[in-house]
Amino acid sequence: MGIFKTRKNKKFSYTPRYFDDKGEGNPFEIKHKFDDYRKTVGGNTSLKTKFINALDDLKNNQDQEANRRILIIVAILVFIFLFIIDFDLSIFFK
Template sequence: MGPIKFTIIKKLKTNNRFNYTPRYYNGKDGVDESKYTTKIDAYTESYNKNDFGSHWKDARKSSRSRGNMEFNSTILIIVAILVFIFLWIIDFDLSIF
C-alpha cells in the first residue's frame, strides 16, 4: 500500500499544452527563423492560426489590470465590526490593559 495523497492540501498537476503543427501546414505566420538556433525553437513560442484557446489566453493576459489588487476597505470594515461583535459577546473588558 502506497502513501496517501492529500489532494485538498496540494494542488493537482495541470496538463501541459501540446503545441503541434503538422509538417506541411502553414499555420504559424510571422516567425523569423534566423533569430533562433533551430527551426523547432523558432516555432515553440508561436501558436497556430486556428488555436483559439491560446489566442484567448494571451488576450486575457494582456487586458488584465492591476487596479483591484489593493486591500478592499469594505472588507476591513466588515471584519472590524465582526471582531467588535465577538468581543461584546464574550464580554471582553478593556480595563485589563
C-alpha cells in the first residue's frame, strides 16, 4: 500500500489525429498568433530589459491613433483618481 510513496503518472503514447511528423512546431504548444512579432514575449529576462523592450515596441508602433487613445484614457483615469482622493486642483489654475 505504501503510505509514503506517491503514485507515478501514467504515460500514454498519444499522437494527434491531424498532425503529421513533417509539421512545424509542437502541436501541444499554446502560442498567441502575434508572439512572433513582439519582443516583450519570450524568456525570463530582467525587469529593466522588459521595460526597454516595451518602450521600443511602443516607439516602433505604427498605430499612433491607439497610442493617443491610451494616453487620453490614462489622463482621464488620473483626474478621476485625484477627484476621488479630494485633491485640490486649484494649484494648476490661477
